[in-house]
Amino acid sequence: MIVELRYYMNEGSGVDGLSFFLVDGTTTTFSLGGLGGALGYGADDFHDGLSGGWLGIGLDAFGNYDDNEEELPGIGLRGSTDQGTPWIAGTLTLEMDGNFIDFGYRRVRVTLGDSTSNSLVVEWDADDDGVYDYTPINISLDDYPDGISSRPSTLKFGFAASTGAFTNIHAVDWMTITTLATTGPALTYVEGSGAVAVNDSNVFVSAPGSQLLTGATVTITGYVAGQDELLFTDQTGIAGSWNVQTGVLTLSGTTSAADYQAAFQAVQFRNTSSAPSTDPRRISYEVTDVFGQKSDPFTLDLTVESINEDPTVSVFSSPPVATVGEGYTFSVAEAFTDPDGDALTYTASDLPAGLVLNATTGVIGGTPTTAGSISVVVTATATATGSRPAVPWF
Structure with missing residues (x-):
């Protein structure tokens, strides 16, 4: 899913910040986490952390969401409550020149992959111009088994705000939640149809901010050698290479997510047999970014229909x-x-x-x-x- 929101902190004597958190969906009774730098999510000397907390994202103004260690403001991640809400990662990079009052509007975008990849990308737009221009947090949650518990089957989300000894206004101006499908509609290929596009508009490709992608694969699971093939004409700096042994089309070239989305739409499937196998196939799409991180696969089920021709x-x-x-x-x-x-x-x-x-x-x-x-x-x-x-x- 993708969560995007705009938030506001202003008009008081100072501010610690906001937290956006995900909690176990079975949690029904909530107790907040610590005050001040814990932003109502994390544990402190007097609080165990938010009830049922799975992941806490701190929108930090003073820079002490990192276990109350005074740092630079920015965004940060703390782990699950049953793990003690440890510090996971952050981009504490924004210089505030000592003015913590006139904070104004900012945006954050959180992209959480499916339970297979458990990927997480958090982006920050510090000046509310719609451009996520700070280096994103881009991690796999599986790399933190001692800090982040297994993903609950359902999740709830919420907010908390904290000012410690100061006062301020905290507000979420707007928020959108988009869930991304990892499978598309089933497709049917009829014998003798020639080369046909297998993805018209089903696959959506995005990358944090203006981050570039370096490659992609389109794979046929259930591939029948000598019958099936994927066709691609090189375009917009992306070159394709088809492996007839494995049934994998490899795309390479450093360019934008939009270019790779267009490339996926240009991939065609063809079966050359006059008596094709009707065993089920599945076509999977994956992209790789400049940091070597792979996306969750997007899959389409493909049925090949054989036409019974006359003697x-x-x-x-x-x-x-x-x-x-x-x-x-x-x-x-x-x-x-x-x-x-x-x-x-x-x-x-x-x-x-x-x-x-x-x-x-x-x-x-x-x-x-x-x-x-x-x-x-x-x-x-x-x-x-x-x-x-x-x-x-x-």
């Missing part, structure tokens, strides 16, 4: 003349083929007396008993549902 018949030489009272054999199977490789069964009408057609082998055999010139119709039918016969005359 075909070719012209063959006239059958040999049969003689009454003498054994006779002639195969019509060589004249029929099925593009899908389906088994064929054979029937015939108006065969001369004494001759029969083997429905499986397509061989006419026996001993004719009646003389004459006879027209016979042989039909081959594919055993798969929906096939139609092809009919030769001889």
Whole structure:
């Protein structure tokens, strides 16, 4: 999910700051954390930390959210309450020139990945111009097992504010929460469709601030070598390389998230077989940023439909003349083929007396008993549902 908000601190004698926190969704009764630099979330000498706290993000004015160690103002992370709310990371980089009163408006954006990657990116816009221009906090929460507990199955969010011995106004002006899907709608590819785009507008690519991306992969799980392929034409500084052994398309080039989103939309899928495997496939998209961090995968399920094509018949030489009272054999199977490789069964009408057609082998055999010139119709039918016969005359 992505949480973005604008907050305000002003008009008093001073301020410690605001905290935005995520708590275990099963928590029903809340007790706040410490005063002052703990920002109502963290533990201090008199408080254990916020009830059910999982992650606390401090929007810090005095710079002592870091376990009350006086630093520079900025944003900081503290861990779970049941771990003692330890300091995790921060970007305490903003010089305030000693003026903590006229703080004004600022923005913060928090991007929390899914439970597989457990990634977290926190960005800060210190002057409310809509540009997140400070170096973001960009971590995997799994790297802090002694500070951040396992992610709860559900989360609640909230705010706290603290001024210690001072007074001030704390306000959240607006806030948006966007949940990002990690799977898209199922897709269907019909045999013989040629190259088709597999992602029109389903995959959304973003990166903190103006951060660049360096590469991406598009992977077919359930890949059928010799049938499936992903096609890409190099564009906007992004080059593609298709691995026919593994079913992975690798994109490379240092450029923007928007360019990679456009590149994903340009990727095409094609199956070249006249009898394609209908086993399920899944297409996964991942991007990598300049710090080597990989995104959560976005996946699309893909179904390949095989069309049952009609059997075909070719012209063959006239059958040999049969003689009454003498054994006779002639195969019509060589004249029929099925593009899908389906088994064929054979029937015939108006065969001369004494001759029969083997429905499986397509061989006419026996001993004719009646003389004459006879027209016979042989039909081959594919055993798969929906096939139609092809009919030769001889």
